[in-house]
């Protein structure tokens with residue numbers, strides 16, 4: 001089962017290692033991970049997407065709570081999930097087609113260089129998957145995904 | 154007060170009421186040792202022969218006294234040698250503060266001499282750890298370390314201090330109190346949850362108290378005894394819960410688990426309500442999990458929420474300090490529970506104790522290991538403190554020694570660390586110099602920290618080691634016999650594997666006895682007591698004795714083996 005949790009932690013050295021180790025020690029792969037400070041606080045927010053058995057997850061969440069610098073673990077069925085992707089194409093493509101496609105996924109052309117352009121889109125992770133399928137025919141040179149971030153509705 | 158980081162360490166120890174530090178110096182921790190030198194007479198240091206010994210000694214000190222155990226080690230090999238000790242304390246929730254030296258801050262990450270990522274190594278085996286990056290943060294970290302070690306579910310805390318931080322000076326104000334935004338251990342239990350649990354107990358037909366190490370750590374044994382007395386509900390103890398009830402308590406079915414009594418395990422198997430008082434449903438207790446407590450509901454009281462529901466489905470969870478929960482629970486129990494209700498159940502389970510009591514076949518030809526334990530129980534004073542190593546002798550001790558109070562048995566339950574018992578016993582003796590301290594050990598385990606005889610001699614810590622010498626790594630040998638058709642791969646310790654324990658002890662200022670008869674045992678025990686030296690009773694016991702009963706690994710509890718094959 002795929003699952004996303006948000007972990008609010010004290011912003012200090014070693015805290016990422018502590019959190020990630022809970023997954024590593026159980027042989028769980030982290031599919032995506034984002035971390036950034038929470039404005040006007042000394043806390044950071046991590047969003048972790050992983051895959052595994054619900055029972056093991058429950059245990060991971062409890063163990064995360066046990067970590068001293070962990071303030072809160074947020075689990076919810078009611079998350080808004082967003083992810084960003086940046087894709088680099090050769091300028092030889094039809095720019096209008098690419099631009100139109102990007103717009104369908106809340107995106108735009110971010111940069112036009114000498115012989116490449118970079119497009120960025122922000123959308124739900126499944127929609128990002130679809131976008132990446134759709135742009136295959138333009139032979140992307142490089143694809144970067146940000147990992148998912150979530151907020152409760 | 155502006156002082157060096159090293160001085161802050163010592164000042165903090167004094168503020169925390171620390172009387173003794175166990176440790177071993179080296180380059181990165183020298184500044185702290187130099188400061189310690191100036192505090193002679195105010196704080197005692199015990200120099201062990203190996204860092205593992207230092208941590209186990211601090212651990213034994215902590216487990217027996219309930220205080221925080223403190224140890225100093227140096228960087229690199231100092232802290233790696235300490236890791237087994239730290240992990241041992243971690244799995245049994247023992248409060249320790251371990252302080253290690255580290256290379257200077259700007260040398261970290263350069264593969265400097267004796268540099269190792271110490272906090273990386275201890276992270277999974279400490280409750281929390283710190284790498285101190287500046288002298289300014291040191292006072293708070295020291296305070297936090299002691300607070301974390303002893304509060305909530307206790308555990309070892311490791312502080313890694315770079316050498317330059319110990320040299321630099323900073324302002325020292327030791328915080329009186331500490332509050333952490335992210336750490337607030339739940340102490341009081343939820344009232345509604347407690348009420349529901351009491352109702353479950355009152356309406357159960359076959360309830361059972363399942364008492365674990367949490368009942369020791371929380372200091373709630375008196376309340377547990379009262380609870381058992383009032384309700385007359387049968388009780389079982391885990392290895393870590395030994396002594397919470399007196400061994401002769403009429404409601405105690407004995408120890409539960411792989412080598413627990415028949416009655417205790419059958420009680421667990423047949424109960425309709427299992428009430429865990431600080432026990433954690435370890436796999437050595439549940440047997441095959443799919444078949445564990447199939448017909449039982451669970452009440453689980455634990456200070457650590459991650460323990461609840463970890464192994465078994467728990468209908469009545471109560472998160473809180475057992476002592477506070479029991480204080481709230483007892484009045485309700487008095488009101489709602491009538492002991493007569495469980496009469497039939499009591500008779501049933503105690504009949505199991507008559508059917509298959511915990512026993513052994515004594516012999517006139519050879520000393521039985523169980524006899525040694527029982528006999529020691531008779532010869533030693535009631536308030537003697539007992540440590541063990543790991544193996545058959547550990548299980549026999551847990552089964553046959555007449556425990557009277559919590560913290561009387563000190564043993565590595567969770568990690569099962571051979572080599573724990575002897576250094577731990579030195580720490581126990583340091584905490585209780587006027588008590589008799591006995592370490593039951595095996596001829597395998599004792600060799601793992603034998604160097605600490607010198608520590609016992611040097612610091613006048615005369616403990617009595619009773620080696621149940623079967624010339625085998627007995628517990629492994631037993632499994633080979635039972636599950637590997639007696640192919641004894643690398644477990645025979647006869648011949649040149651055996652040292653001369655008498656000479657060995659004497660060479661380091663101890664005293665040793667070779668014991669082959671019961672009379673010799675009595676005499677040696679008496680002489681050991683009177684010698685005032687670290688003593689070794691090398692007792693030749695029946696080589697092929699097995700620990701029974703036994704729930705075979707991964708079997709349901711009811712499949713417990715009571716007899717040796719071919720014997721009845």
Ligand SMILES: Cc1ncc(C[n+]2csc(CCOP(=O)(O)OP(=O)(O)O)c2C)c(N)n1
Pocket residue numbers: 542543544545546547569570571572594595596597598599621623625626627628629
């Ligand atoms: C450090 C360590 N290494 C290995 C083991 C595995 N082990 C468990 S019991 C045992 C045999 C112990 O033999 P001994 O100390 O002679 O005790 P006996 O079982 O004979 O009473 C071994 C090797 C362990 N528990 N700890």
